[in-house]
Amino acid sequence: MTDTSFLMADGHRLPLHHWAPVDEPAGGPEAVIVAVHGFNDYGRFFENFATYLAGEGIPSYAYDQRGFGANPDAGIWAGVDAYPQDLREVVNVVRSRHAGVPLYVFGESMGGGTTMLAKAEPPGLDADGIILAAPAIWGRETMPFYQRWLLDLSAHILPGLSLTGEGLKIQPSDNIEMLRAMGRDPLVIKKTRVDAVYGVVNLMDRALDVSGELGPDTLVLYGARDDVIQEDPTREMLRRFPRDAARRPRIALYEDGYHMLIRDLVAPVIWADVLAWIRDRNGPLPSGADGAGEAFLQRALEDAGS
Numbered sequence: 001m002t003d004t005s006f007l008m009a010d011g012h013r014l015p016l017h018h019w020a021p022v023d024e025p026a027g028g029p030e031a032v033i034v035a036v037h038g039f040n041d042y043g044r045f046f047e048n049f050a051t052y053l054a055g056e057g058i059p060s061y062a063y064d065q066r067g068f069g070a071n072p073d074a075g076i077w078a079g080v081d082a083y084p085q086d087l088r089e090v091v092n093v094v095r096s097r098h099a100g101v102p103l104y105v106f107g108e109s110m111g112g113g114t115t116m117l118a119k120a121e122p123p124g125l126d127a128d129g130i131i132l133a134a135p136a137i138w139g140r141e142t143m144p145f146y147q148r149w150l151l152d153l154s155a156h157i158l159p160g161l162s163l164t165g166e167g168l169k170i171q172p173s174d175n176i177e178m179l180r181a182m183g184r185d186p187l188v189i190k191k192t193r194v195d196a197v198y199g200v201v202n203l204m205d206r207a208l209d210v211s212g213e214l215g216p217d218t219l220v221l222y223g224a225r226d227d228v229i230q231e232d233p234t235r236e237m238l239r240r241f242p243r244d245a246a247r248r249p250r251i252a253l254y255e256d257g258y259h260m261l262i263r264d265l266v267a268p269v270i271w272a273d274v275l276a277w278i279r280d281r282n283g284p285l286p287s288g289a290d291g292a293g294e295a296f297l298q299r300a301l302e303d304a305g306s
Helices: 043-055 082-097 110-120 145-157 176-184 194-213 231-239 266-278 289-305
Strands: 005-007 013-019 032-035 062-063 103-107 129-133 218-223 250-254
Touching: 013 043, 032 043, 032 082, 032 110, 032 145, 043 062, 043 103, 043 266, 062 082, 082 103, 082 110, 110 129, 110 194, 129 289, 145 218, 176 266, 218 266, 218 289, 231 289, 250 266, 250 289, 266 289
Parallel strands: 032 062, 032 103, 103 129, 129 218, 218 250
Antiparallel strands: 005 013, 013 062
């Protein structure tokens, strides 16, 4: 780790974002966070939440995943295996800097899928817990056949074709000011290659496959108004969780939440819930969203049995 990047084992440098408490708590921080951004985004996505955590004495690290942000290969998909491996290496570096401090990984959307793979697939992830915000699990299994067919055809015939997403009528957040700022940010990718879409769907396929491996060291955050990772694939993920409540993840459902939960207008509520879970994994969340999440899970299980 340098002041500006993480150096990977293969020599690739991933741009680094770091937020440290102004005053180091006596005895060191109670936790440290590694944050992983979503598709077409980059590490700055965590800035407001990281500032909140820094005020609570908790340092945070984020990085631009390969093919995104300030990487020289922005827009080019690196292959599914590269993303969880990079996360494992980043976690190991941060762990060595904060020896003995509980380490948590926060993954949003594609970053959530990356985190799921890093944890569930060998050699695993050296983290004390993971937080998944609207994890990307919209794999082919949950897509209509025509979407699967069109994606596969386009990726093999026109892999370099760029798509903008205009006309899809998707609202990723109710924080309009934040969305406009993203639109002006040159590091946020606006036109996506078809082969990158194909790659992230491959990642989502594998993330859905391993979702049954998640356990009580996992907190899943989901917004009832999420237009990006919609309810059906999310329900399919929940159905794969262990039936024993003591062995499965905690689910928090936010009725006013969209896809970009930690940047939505409801974000401060979510920040406080995540901090409370880090401090006491078995305690109730301040907002009560875990109660709504449990009801959401039970509905998913009932629908599967009907």
